[in-house]
Amino acid sequence: MSILVTRSSMPDIEEYMDEIKPIFESHWMTNMGPVYKKFQKLLIDYLQVPEMSLFVNGHMALEMAIDAFGLKEKGGEVITTPFTFVSTTHAIIRNNLKPVFCDIKSDDFTMDPEKIESLITNKTVAIIPVHVYGNICDVEAIQEIADRHNLKVIYDAAHAFGVKYKGIGIGNFGDASMFSFHATKVFNTIEGGSIAFKDKSYRTKLHELKNFGIHGPEDVNGIGGNAKLDEFRAAMGICNLRHIEEYINARRKAAQCYDKYLGDIPGIRVGRQRKNVTANYAYYPVYFDGKVFGKTRDQVFEELAERGIFARKYFYPAVNEMTCYKDGCLQNTPIAHNVSTHILTLPLYEELAIEDVERICSIILR
Numbered sequence: 134m135s136i137l138v139t140r141s142s143m144p145d146i147e148e149y150m151d152e153i154k155p156i157f158e159s160h161w162m163t164n165m166g167p168v169y170k171k172f173q174k175l176l177i178d179y180l181q182v183p184e185m186s187l188f189v190n191g192h193m194a195l196e197m198a199i200d201a202f203g204l205k206e207k208g209g210e211v212i213t214t215p216f217t218f219v220s221t222t223h224a225i226i227r228n229n230l231k232p233v234f235c236d237i238k239s240d241d242f243t244m245d246p247e248k249i250e251s252l253i254t255n256k257t258v259a260i261i262p263v264h265v266y267g268n269i270c271d272v273e274a275i276q277e278i279a280d281r282h283n284l285k286v287i288y289d290a291a292h293a294f295g296v297k298y299k300g301i302g303i304g305n306f307g308d309a310s311m312f313s314f315h316a317t318k319v320f321n322t323i324e325g326g327s328i329a330f331k332d333k334s335y336r337t338k339l340h341e342l343k344n345f346g347i348h349g350p351e352d353v354n355g356i357g358g359n360a361k362l363d364e365f366r367a368a369m370g371i372c373n374l375r376h377i378e379e380y381i382n383a384r385r386k387a388a389q390c391y392d393k394y395l396g397d398i399p400g401i402r403v404g405r406q407r408k409n410v411t412a413n414y415a416y417y418p419v420y421f422d423g424k425v426f427g428k429t430r431d432q433v434f435e436e437l438a439e440r441g442i443f444a445r446k447y448f449y450p451a452v453n454e455m456t457c458y459k460d461g462c463l464q465n466t467p468i469a470h471n472v473s474t475h476i477l478t479l480p481l482y483e484e485l486a487i488e489d490v491e492r493i494c495s496i497i498l499r
């Protein structure tokens with residue numbers, strides 16, 4: 134049987150049926166109903182954030198988080214990373230803003246704060262970094278720069294569900310953080326996403342943006358869209374949240390097994406957790422230095438695929454090298470280019486058997 138890069142965690146069907154039964158009784162299926170509200174409260178408690186608004190997916194959440202700060206009207210430039218899923222950049226462009234790509238650090242692949250300041254101009258309005266793979270950005274250095282230049286910081290925390298830094302939920306950093314609850318994530322609601330934020334005035338703005346700009350029964354005071362999380366997905370979230378520690382523990386065990394076999398091999402670099410971080414083991418990225426290891430990333434990818442193991446080249450190509458962006462994006466980001474051409478994310482999910490991890494490692498090492 135083939136092994137894919139990930140496999141959604143799901144509760145038992147009976148558990149889900151119990152959770153959706155009240156929806157069948159009430160016929161209330163969407164528009165921020167009781168299941169949405171219950172789930173929202175549970176999430177706020179789990180992620181230890183002051184406020185949270187739930188969305189139909191992470192991408193729309195990020196688009197609306199940018200819009201809610203009034204950045205769309207302002208126009209201007211946003212400093213961001215090219216080493217991400219393309220959604221981050223699309224969300225910036227779709228808000229009529231210009232992405233300015235900042236290079237990343239070679240150790241954890243997050244935005245390099247030392248390279249931010251030289252990219253700031255009088256048109257810069259925000260910084261949108263990504264906690265890529267669940268590796269947290271240098272949140273203190275980024276905040277310090279943002280404060281000095283009066284810029285908003287919106288984190289793409291799509292991969293960072295449940296991650297803590299110095300015991301603080303990662304959604305507390307910056308002005309807002311977007312979490313994705315897509316089927317491929319550590320925690321899923323099938324499709325879904327959310328914005329964590331502090332400023333209470335932002336609550337109404339987000340609520341209206343995701344609900345057509347409706348302000349009251351007889352008043353529409355903004356041009357919103359439709360990006361609400363429905364009751365069935367909220368019910369899935371309630372079930373999965375009950376099991377989140379089991380999901381993360383299983384991932385941790387698989388990641389530790391990869392570490393054991395791949396951690397000290399010349400030419401292979403595996404992720405190391407930063408000090409003071411509670412990790413979620415969202416991905417298992419491995420950097421292959423073909424000259425030292427003897428096989429390139431692409432050769433390892435092919436040889437695994439021949440044996441039914443489908444690792445993924447997350448994130449290749451770097452966003453500023455994609456067809457839709459490469460012509461307009463002139464910033465030079467050599468580290469992002471290097472990482473995107475050398476990195477492979479190995480299979481990692483809750484149900485991945487330790488014997489399968491050992492088999493994957495033995496194929497790589499052979």
Ligand code: T4K
Pocket residue numbers: 137138139140141190191192193217218220221263289291292313314315316317325326447
């Ligand atoms: N920002 C960042 C940094 C992101 O990574 C993402 C999403 C976003 C923003 C936007 O958030 P969302 O709007 O998606 O909430 C996947 C996901 O679709 C996407 O959510 C994710 N990032 C991205 C990194 O990966 P694909 O095209 O690689 O997915 P796909 O269909 O190839 O699935 C990968 C593997 O997952 C499959 O081989 C098997 C497994 N799988 C997939 C699905 C759809 C399941 O087990 N169950 C499933 O239902 O994009």
